[in-house]
Amino acid sequence: MMAVAPAILAGKRVLIVEDELLVALLIEDFLVEMGCSPLGPCGNVAKALHAVRTETFDLAVLDVNLAGEKVYPVAEMLTGRQIPFVFLSGYGEEAIPEGHFDWKVCAKPFRADDLARIMSAALEATPH
Amino acid sequence: MNSSPQSVVGIGASAGGIDAFHRFFEKMPSDSGLAFVVVLHLGAERKSMLADILARWTTMKVTEARDGDAVIANQVLVIPGATIARLRDGHLALGQMVADGPRDAGPIDALLDSLAAGLGEDAVGVVLSGTGHDGALGLKAIKARGGLTLAQGSNSTGPEYSGMPDSAVATGAVDLHVPVEDMPAHILAARKVRLAALGDADLPLLDVDKIRTAICDILRSRLGHDFSQYKLQTFMRRVQRRMQVLRLTSYDDYIGRIGTDREQTVLLFRDLLISVTSFFRDTATFAALEKDIIPRLFQGKDAINDVRVWVPGCATGEEAYSLAILLREHMDRLSITPRVQLFASDIDDVAIATARAGRYPATLLEGMPDERRSRFFTEGLSGYVVRQEVRELCTFSAHNLIRDPPFSRIDLISCRNLMIYMDNELQDRIIPIFHYALVPGGILVLGASETIARHERLFLPLDRSHRIFVRQDGPSEVPSVYQVAVGDQRSPVGGGLANRTDTRAHWAKAVAVANRRVLERFASPFVVVGAEGEIAHFSSHTGRFLEPAAGAPSSNLFVMARKGWSLELRSALRRCIETGRSVEQLRAIVSETGEAAPPVRLIVEPLPSPDSGPLYLIVFVEMSPPLPSADGAATAAVPDANAAIAQLERENRDLREQLQSIAEEHATAVEELRSSNEELQSVNEELQSTNEELETSREEIQSINEELNTVNIQLTTKVEQLDRSNGDLRNLFDSTKVATVFLDPFLIIRSFTPEIANIYNLIPSDIGRPLTDIVSRLTYAALREDIQAVLRTLQPLERRVERQDGSTHYLMRILPYRTPDSTVDGSLITFVDVTSIVRAEQHQRTLVDELNHRVKNMLTVVISLATNTLRRAMTLEGFQEVFLGRIHALTAAYALLSRDGWAPVPVREILLEELKGGRANAVINGPLVLLEPRAALTLGMAAHELTTNAVKYGALSVPGGNVGITWSVETTERHDRLVLKWVERNGPPVTPPARRGFGLTLIERGFAHDVGGDCEVSFEPEGVVATLRAPLPAPAWRGPS
Secondary structure, eight states: OOSOOOGGGTTOEEEEEOSOHHHHHHHHHHHHHHTOEEEEEEOSHHHHHHHHHHOOOSEEEEESEETTEESHHHHHHHHHTTOOEEEEESSGGGGSOTTOTTOEEEESSOOHHHHHHHHHHHHHHSOO | OOSOOOOEEEEEEOTTHHHHHHHHHHHSOTTSSOEEEEEEOOOSSSOOOHHHHHHTTOSSEEEEOOTTOBOOTTEEEEEOTTEEEEEETTEEEEEEOOOSOGGGOOHHHHHHHHHHHHHGGGEEEEEOSOSSOTTHHHHHHHHHTTOEEEEEOOBTTBOSOOHHHHHHHHTTOOSEEEOGGGHHHHHHHHHHHHHHHHHGGGOOHHHHHHHHHHHHHHHHHHHOOOOTTSOHHHHHHHHHHHHHHHTOOOHHHHHHHHHHOHHHHHHHHHHHHHTSOSTTOSHHHHHHIIIIIHHHHHTTOOTTSEEEEEEESOTTSHHHHHHHHHHHHHHHHOSSOOEEEEEEEESOHHHHHHHHHTEEOGGGGTTSOHHHHHHHEEEETTEEEEOHHHHTTEEEEEOOTTTSOOOOSEEEEEEOSSGGGSOHHHHHHHHHHHHHHEEEEEEEEEOTTOOOTTOTTTEEEEEGGGTEEEEOSSOOOOOSOOOOOOGGGTOHHHHHHHHHHHHHHHHHHHHHHHHHHHHHHTSOOEEEEETTOBEEEEOSOGGGTBOOOSSSOOOBHHHHBOTTHHHHHHHHHHHHHHHOSOEEEEEEEEOTTSOEEEEEEEEEEEEOOOTTOOEEEEEEEEOOOOOSOSHHHHHHHHHHHHHHHHHHHHHHHHHHHHHHHHHHHHHHHHHHHHHHHHHHHHHHHHHHHHHHHHHHHHHHHHHHHHHHHHHHHHHHHHHHHHHHHHHHHHHHHHHOOSEEEEEOTTSBEEEEOGGGGGTBOOOGGGTTSBGGGSOBSBSOOOHHHHHHHHHHHOOOEEEEEEBTTSSOEEEEEEEEEEOTTSOEEEEEEEEEEOHHHHHHHHHHHHHHHHHHHHHHHHHHHHHHHHHHHHHHOSSHHHHHHHHHHHHHHHHHHHHHHHHTTSOOEEHHHHHHHHHGGGGGGEEEEOOOOEEOHHHHHHHHHHHHHHHHHHHHTSGGGSTTOEEEEEEEEEEOSSOEEEEEEEEEESSSOOOOOSSOOHHHHHHHHHIIIIISOEEEEEEETTEEEEEEEEEEOGGGGGOOO
8 A cells, every 4th residue: 555654653643533434444544554543533523622632642634624614623722732733625725724824734535655744744843 | 952842722612612712711821832723613604703702811812814824822813614724834724614514524623633743742632612523533633643632621610512522532532621721720731841851851761761661560560561662752752741641740750650540550551552543553463354354254255145343442433444444445356245234332422423423634544555545535624534435334333332232143343452441350241242242253353462361262362463363162151131222321312313303304394394485475586597597496486587488498597588688697697607796786677568667686696506516596686666756766766676675685695594504404414314323223233133132042941941841850750769769768777777877088977877876876966076076885996097998998898896895796897988970978887786696606616616525525435445345355356346336335325315406315215225126025114204415325325235235145145034124213302313223034044243344334333423323233143133323403304294
C-alpha cells in the first residue's frame, strides 16, 4: 500500500472524526499501515468534542462535513490545546475558512501516501 | 485776390411774388456788393410795373432790363414779362418768349442756368412764391456749379404759393430753405465766408489732404460711399459751400459737425453727387447697360412682347430719361420692336412734376455728346426739352416704395443712390420688393456703394463692378396685402385736377357759348384773312360787304368784296401788314338808292399767328345812322361813331382777352389732362399689378386651404394614434415589473415606471431633476460615469447591482435612447429583479460543491470497500464476486433513494430491493416506516450482507430454508425506534465464524456509527438472527397520512 511510512508517524495516536463508516474504516486501515493507533471514529461534532476533552492523542484527522455540520469548532478546540490536525474534504482547499491558511487539508479521495505526508507536515509544524 | 469776382443774385417768383420781393428787398442792404436780377412770371401784354414797385422798397437803383444791359453791383435789373434773359459776360441778353405752351416757359430756369454757367460759385439763385416748377432745375444747375441756392421756406407770412419753392427743394439742390426775410442775412454771411475762403486759397496742401481724408472717412463709415477719388478741388469747394451755409469758418468745426449730425453728412453727400452730371451719371455703368444689359432686355422679343423698366426714386427724372434714351437708341436699331414702357416713380410728387416737364437747363446736360443731345432734345429758350419719342416711353408717377404695390413684370430696375438714404431695415424690405417686381432673370442695377447684403439668395451678381444683379429664381417674400390708395390720398395733383378740369371745362363751354352768342347778336360782321386775303373765317351777316363772285368759287376777300370795298380793304390790309398795328378807316357808304347810309368803320388788326402764316382780323363796324344835317352830318356822326367805336373796341378787347384766357386755360387743361392721364396710366398699372397679386393670393389661399384641410385630417389621425400609443405605453409601464427611468442627455429625469420606487425614491415632481440628485437604495456609485460612457459609445452597458440591505439583486442596463430618426436623445435605465436568479446561482454553486463533495466522498467509500474486500479475498474471482456485490448493493440503495429525490424510503422497499433473488423464501412483515437516506443506505447495505450470507451459507442456500423479517416501532421518551429482526431457519447448521468478516463489521459498526443505533448478530445453531435498532427522527418516519 505505502512505500515507507514517515518515521515521525510511528506510534502516534490519531483521532478519526468522520461520519461515513466506510471512509472511517479506510482511514483506520491506512493509519494502521502507517504504524499509528487509530481512535474513534466520531460521527458528529458533539462526539468529537467529547473525545477531545476526554482522550489523549497526538493528531486528529477531521472530515470537514459531519452529517451536515462543519467540523470547525473541533478544530478551534484542538488549536487551543495545541494538538495538530488535518482536514479531509471533498471540497479540497476551499474547505479552509478565511484566516486559517495554516490549516492543512487532504483532498478526498486520497491515497495513504498523501495522508501520511500531510499528517507528517502537520506534526512537524506544531511545536512540541 | 485784388478784385473779388462779381456775384449775381438771380431771383424768380410767380404768383405771390410781389409780396415776397417786398420782404426780400426790405432786408437787403444797398451796399452788399451783389448784383440782382429779378424775374416775375408775367404775360406779354401787361406792362410791367415791377421796377417801380421794387424801387419803393430799396435804395438801390432798380431798372427794367433791356437787351445788352450790364449787370452791376448794388443794382437791380427787372426782366420784362414774357422775356427770356441770360447772363453773358456780365451783360444781359434778352429774347422774346413765345408763349405757345407752358412747356417752353421757364424764364427763371433760363436765367439761373446762365448764372451757373457764367459765374459758378459766385452765382446765387433764389426761388420765391409761385406755382409750377420754374426755377427748380435752374437752382440745380447753380448747385452743380457750386453756387448758393435758396428757396422760400414757410413762416406766418408766406410763401403764398409754395409750388415753386417745393419743386426746388424736391430736386435736393436747395442749400437754404428759409423764410424770405432771413435770406439777405444768409446770402451776405455766405458771401463773407466765400471771400474769406478765397483768401485762404494758399492753405498748405498737406493740411488740405488731411482735411479731405478726415471727411472722406466719415462719409465712408456713415454712408459707405468712398469719395477719396473725387477731384480734390471740387471736393473742397463743396465742403466750403456747406460750411458757408452753416456759417462755419473752421474746418475742424465742420468735421466735428458732420461726424455727429447725420443730416449734415447726408447733405454733403448730396452736394457731392449733384455736382456730377445728372444725365448718364457714372458713364461706365451706363456704358455697361448700353452694351450688355439693354440688348439682353430685347432678346427674343417681338411686337407682341413688352420691355418694362422701372426707375424708383427718379426725383427730377434725369436717370429715367437717360435710360429711356438708351432704350430708344436700341429700338431704332431693331426692325421689330416690342412695346417699351419705362415707369419712373418717386415718393415726392413735386419732383415728379418737374420730371414730367422734361425740360432741363443746359448745365445739367453737360457731358452729353452732341449727337445724343441734338437727337433726343429740342433746344428751347430756357433749356432743352426731351423729345416726344423719348418722352412717350416714360410714365411718371408718385409712388411709395414701401406702401404701394410695386410695378410688376419688370425686366430692369434701376435704383441708384436711393437706398443710400435708407437705413438697413428699410433696405431689407425693399430688396425683396424688387425681387417680386422683376420677371425671372430680371436685372437690378444699384448705385456704386449699394449692396444686396442679407439677400444673396434673391440676387446673383452679374457685373459686380457696375453693381448689376440678376434675379434668382425662388419665392418672393412680399406682404401680400397692399392698400391701393387711389384718389385724393395719392396725388393731390390728380384729385384736384379732376375737379378743376371739370369746372374749367364747363366754364369754357359756357364762355364759348356766350361768346358765340354775343358775336352773333351784337358784334359787327368780320372776317379773318391771311396776308394775301385768303379768308380763313366768316362771321355771320357779312352779306352787306361780301358776296360770292361770279366765276369759279373763290374765298379771296378782294374777289368777294362788294363794289367799292375792294380798294378800301386792300389798302387797309396792306397798311396793317406793314405796320403790324391796328388800322382803322371810316368809309362813307353810298347805297344804291343814293341815300346816305350810316358809315362803316373798317378795322384791320393782326392776330396771333400760327405756324401756317400770319392772320388778320377785318371788322366792319356799322355806325348809327347819320343826323339829318348835311354839314353836321359828318361831324355829328363822328362823335357817335367815336363812341360806338370806343364801345366796340372795348367789347373787342374784352372778347379777345376772354379768348386768350380761354386759350390759356384750355392749354393748361390739356396739360393737366396729360398729367392726369399719366397718373391714371400709372394707377392702372398698379391696379393691374394688385389685381394679379390678388389673383395669385386667392389661388394661393385656396391651395393653402386645401393643404390645411389635408394637414388637419392628418393631424387628427396622428393625434388619435398618439393617444392610443400613450395609452398603450402607460398600461405597459404600469404592468411591467421592470423598473425603468428615462433620462435626457443631461441626466434629467423625463419619466419613470412605478416599479422604480423600490430603487430610487421618485415622485412625479422629480421629473425635471437630475437623477444623480436622487439618493438610491443601491450600493452602486458609478451611475454618472456609466451613463456618460453609454452616451459616448452608444453601446448598452450591463451591470449587476444590489440593494444596500442585500435583499434584492438587479441586473441594471443602461441604453441610449433613440428617437425615430435614430438620433440619440438621452438614455434609459432598466432594473430587472434577478434575486431569484442570483440565489439560484448561489444555490447551484452550493449544489455543485455538494455534488463534488459527495462524489469524492463516494469514491472514497468505493476505495474503502475495495480495499477491505481485497484484504479478505482469497482469490481474484472471490474478490470480484464480493466486491461487485457490495457495489451493486450500494448502487441499488442509492437508486432507491434518488428515485424519490432523496425523500425518506419505506423499509419494506429497501428489503425487497436487497433480497431480490432470495425473496421467494422470505417473509416480510411490518408497518410502513420511512427511513432517512443515511439510515436507508445503512439498512440496505446490512440487508445485502445478510442476504449474501444467507444465500451463501445460511437458510437461503438450501431449498427448505427461509428467512423471516419483521419490524416494529418502539416508542421511548426520547425518540421512536425502529426494531427489525432477521431470523433464518431451516438452513444448514450454523457455526460462528472464526473471524468476523468485513460484512459483519459493516453491519454492526454501520448501524452503530452511521445511524446511531445498534445491531446484534448472533449465530444460533438454528440459524442466524440479527436484531437491528435505529432511531427514527420525529414523525417523518410515518409518512404522509
